[in-house]
Amino acid sequence: xxxxxxxxxxxxxxxxxxxxxxxxxxxxxxxxxxxxxxxxxxxxxxxxxxxxxxxxxxxxxxxxxxxxxxxxxxxxxxxxxxxxxxxxxxxx
Amino acid sequence: xxxxxxxxxxxxxxxxxxxxxxxxxxxxxxxxxxxxxxxxxxxxxxxxxxxxxxxxxxxxxxxxxxxxxxxxxxxxxxxxxxxxxxxxxxxxxxxxxxxxxxxxxxxxxxxxxxxxxxxxxxxxxxxxxxxxxxxxxxxxxxxxxxxxxxxxxxxxxxxxxxxxxxxxxxxxxxxxxxxxxxxxxxxxxxxxxxxxxxxxxxxxxxxxxxxxxxxxxxxxxxxxxxxxxxxxxx
Numbered sequence: 001x002x003x004x005x006x007x008x009x010x011x012x013x014x015x016x017x018x019x020x021x022x023x024x025x026x027x028x029x030x031x032x033x034x035x036x037x038x039x040x041x042x043x044x045x046x047x048x049x050x051x052x053x054x055x056x057x058x059x060x061x062x063x064x065x066x067x068x069x070x071x072x073x074x075x076x077x078x079x080x081x082x083x084x085x086x087x088x089x090x091x092x
Numbered sequence: 093x094x095x096x097x098x099x100x101x102x103x104x105x106x107x108x109x110x111x112x113x114x115x116x117x118x119x120x121x122x123x124x125x126x127x128x129x130x131x132x133x134x135x136x137x138x139x140x141x142x143x144x145x146x147x148x149x150x151x152x153x154x155x156x157x158x159x160x161x162x163x164x165x166x167x168x169x170x171x172x173x174x175x176x177x178x179x180x181x182x183x184x185x186x187x188x189x190x191x192x193x194x195x196x197x198x199x200x201x202x203x204x205x206x207x208x209x210x211x212x213x214x215x216x217x218x219x220x221x222x223x224x225x226x227x228x229x230x231x232x233x234x235x236x237x238x239x240x241x242x243x244x245x246x247x248x249x250x251x252x253x254x255x256x257x258x259x260x261x262x263x264x265x266x267x268x269x270x271x272x273x274x275x276x277x278x279x280x281x282x283x284x285x286x287x288x289x290x291x292x293x294x295x296x297x298x299x300x301x302x303x304x305x306x307x308x309x310x311x312x313x314x315x316x317x318x319x320x321x322x323x324x325x326x
Contacts, residue, residue, distance in 0.1 A: 057157065
């Protein structure tokens with residue numbers, strides 16, 4: 001549906017304001033349903049714990065780690081809370 | 093080598109980072125001569141450690157992504173799609189890269205120059221591309237787009253709308269028709285709020301969420317059956 005048709009149906013002629021509201025509505029829709037699902041892969045580096053979330057992320061669907069014994073990605077579980085770290089020198 | 097990663101790896105979210113942990117049964121060790129020994133003061137137990145190996149493309153995040161709200165064409169008008177095992181990718185070097193189809197079905201499928209396409213199922217060329225030319229057996233894209241790949245995988249190519257960052261009245265909202273109707277309700281709600289009609293705003297917001305919910309339930313087909321009692325009166 002075009003921007004013009006939406007404006008006509010809603011009864012407004014203010015294009016800029018209508019487009020701003022359409023963007024708001026679009027983001028509301030996107031945050032509540034899984035319309036645009038993507039995957040991002042990144043390298044795991046020995047000794048590195050922190051990996052950035054995708055910049056365009058709205059909500060996480062799953063996080064997987066590659067099992068190199070059979071080259072399959074397997075979904076891992078989320079910890080319910082951060083571990084209490086007693087010693088954190090080089091835990092390898 | 094990583095194994096049973098679904099059992100041995102865990103994550104937590106901290107700010108905008110994923111923290112990865114590996115569960116291992118180990119203790120602090122040291123190497124004496126040719127022998128690896130457990131230090132006397134340490135005990136053997138389950139521990140969480142940082143990832144202890146390099147894995148290329150080892151972390152995969154599947155997520156709902158933010159995309160451009162406006163596109164050049166309505167989703168309903170995008171019908172070009174082709175699938176098959178005869179699709180190959182040619183790295184043109186300094187020239188344009190191409191996709192070839194042994195069935196020569198690209199034009200019949202509806203592809204044309206200027207279309208934006210999405211490739212899925214290939215070994216190394218999944219992604220979005222813009223066509224610079226389209227003939228029956230060949231789709232052409234910009235130089236440097238593809239890694240050479242012979243036909244073998246089952247590959248699907250379909251058209252997707254081209255996103256527009258500077259929308260005007262001729263653009264389409266990047267949503268299907270039902271969700272576009274929900275957007276109409278959202279704008280009516282905002283207009284009602286501007287006029288101070290809060291009840292009317294709430295009415296339209298309910299309509300908005302109802303259509304969003306309807307759109308989701310349209311994707312699910314659930315049938316329910318109930319036994320009829322022997323003594324049911326009809």
